[in-house]
Amino acid sequence: MVTYLVVFIVSLLIVAFSIKPLITIAVRKRLFDVPLESRKIHKRIIPNLGGIAIFTGMLLSLALFGDILNLENANYILAAGTIIFLTGVKDDVIGVDPLKKFIAQFVAAGILVGLADLRITSLEGLLGIYELAYPLSVVLSVVLYVGVINAYNLIDGIDGLAGSLGLIASLAFAFLFYSSGEYHWAYICLALAGALCGFLMHNVSPARIFMGDCGSLMLGLMMATFAVHFINIAGKGTIETGIIPVTAAPGLALAIVLLPVFDTLRVFAIRIVHGQSPFKADKNHMHHRMLELGMNHSQATGVLAFVSALFVAMGFSLQHIGSNQLVLTLVLTIVLLNTGLSIYLYSRKVSAEKGDEQSVLRAEPQIPVVITPDLISENKDLVERALSKVAQN
Template sequence: MFFMIINYIILGVLAFLITFLITPVIRKTAINSNILDNPCDRKIHKIPLPRLGGIAIAISFFFSLSVGYILIRPEKNGGIEALAGISIGASIIVFIGIWDDIRGLNATKKFMGQFASAFSILSFGFIINQVNVPFLGVMDIGNPLGALLAIFWVVGIMNAINFIDGIDGLAGTVTLFILVALSVISYIAGQIQMVIICLILASAILGFLRYNIYKASIFMGDCGAMLLGFVTATITIKVLFQNPNIVASSAVPVLIFGLPIVDATWGILRRFRKGRSPFSADLGHLHHRLIDLGLSQDKALLTLGLINILSISAGLVIVFLKSEILSIILCGSMLIIALFIVIFLGKKSPIDYQCQDNLEPRPKTDEISL
């Protein structure tokens, strides 16, 4: 047990240091290569900023995961298949994300890449084959439907995390607390390999947040946001959807991802109502609305962070107490809170802005401080 804890500490420190040390290098490389996120009407930042920070997180994640395999030998715990599945799927989505950050992808090509990464994990056992419905118990789901649900969940969470990556530090902070919750649940479920993955990714995010919290000097880009969404979504399938007996309701994953899901659902419905693509950009996300109310970026981050913690805490309470009645009460309460937030912040119709970043002339690197 002592050596296991030491190994965890080594992996956490390693993942943190790698991201912390190589992010400035990637930032300078992105600036010199003019791979920048340019300001426009629908964006909050005022100067061009590099957007390849997700590469630092990805390098840290994959390298630390390899070291973790050597130190902890997860195959002894039946975890080699899960690690292989997550690694392959994550590699696909990182490639798609880097391509999008550098060259630009339209929504269709990006969605196809997301679908490919989600589809790749099915053969490694990441299928939603059971759900736990209060008062009805565990219900088995057929394999075709379970596979479709798994793909829908992974693609949905990837986009939800990507949608909230609109102000400094938000996507990283939200995902960090989600990973803390998933690590606790993974430990309860006896999924030690998932605990390791949570620890490594959370530590990598911490190393990156040093440069991404307000005022950010680099963005994680689609590469980083989609990687965070992919990994957390697949972990959820393994530790919650495939271990329904440890929770009183399969609504727990929805509560843990409450903030990103509410923001994404609201955004998609809002765009459909206007006859627009659900992936088109506007200034209608929750973080945009809070800033419209006069909050600074750091205060908007704090506000949404507290809402995120509240929703996650509700999910953890259900996990620990395993009460069906309590799960219904908490889910109902969080739904009311979500509706209140959406109605309150949605009174003013968002302005539709168009900004095709990858088609704009790149600013000169001397406009940005190295």
């Protein structure tokens, strides 16, 4: 148990103390996230290299204390993570074409699925499906990897949000892997959690540094990898967590990553319905809507992190109802929450528009007065008195 704490703390300290030098480098080399696009929320230039600290801090802690070399397929996980990380670094520094980013994501997913065999082999009865044929397993797993990678990349829109959601998910997976005897995987989760804690010390509002694409893409890759491996090991036998037996692993894995995945699917659907590209940037994400309510970054992050933790708690506590019912409950809950938020935002918008209309109606009409010779002669006395006052002043 002491080793787990050491891995967490060492990773935290490495990241916490490496952020300041990274900010100095970014300032000297002018490596900033400049808010030129209308969708950008921050209004000042901020370094976006925090992902470098997260990735290197996690790896250094694991290399020193995590005994990572004894983890099966560690080389493939490192290779896939490096590809995603370097793609993100290039995107943060000089930009990367979206197509090339997708190619890198598919390559990383292909390494994990094809070489490491880290793929979903069974849905454990979800939708009545158990064992998956190899082609379907490969396709579903690659889609899952790429989808979750982009979900965490897109949720990284306000101070502290992606880091907080990643921290909650990492700790949940660490607990599950430890309970199932997958100790090396628990090390990876705790190293990542420590790195995110160290990063969040500098990313709380007002943020002094962002994790950038190199951080958010890598975070999404790790969450997808954790989810796939957890579903697979849970299918080999019931996991006793000491709280409740895990009998609905797919539902629990979904609960842990639900918020960023749902948000991504929601905005994609809205863009498609409006005839736009699903990859077109806008201000319709959940964190944007929290800001519309008048919240600041810290408040919006706190609310969304609490909701994410609530879904994780639901995933654990409702294991007895089975994967199908659990997934349905989670989906219905988040849809209802989103619908309630949409109705409230719409009612506020309508009230504001009505208020503007009433203000216009209450305003006195400005009727122009045309001064003619007849008007002056008819009001000669008034004109003379007015001119007399002007002369006195």
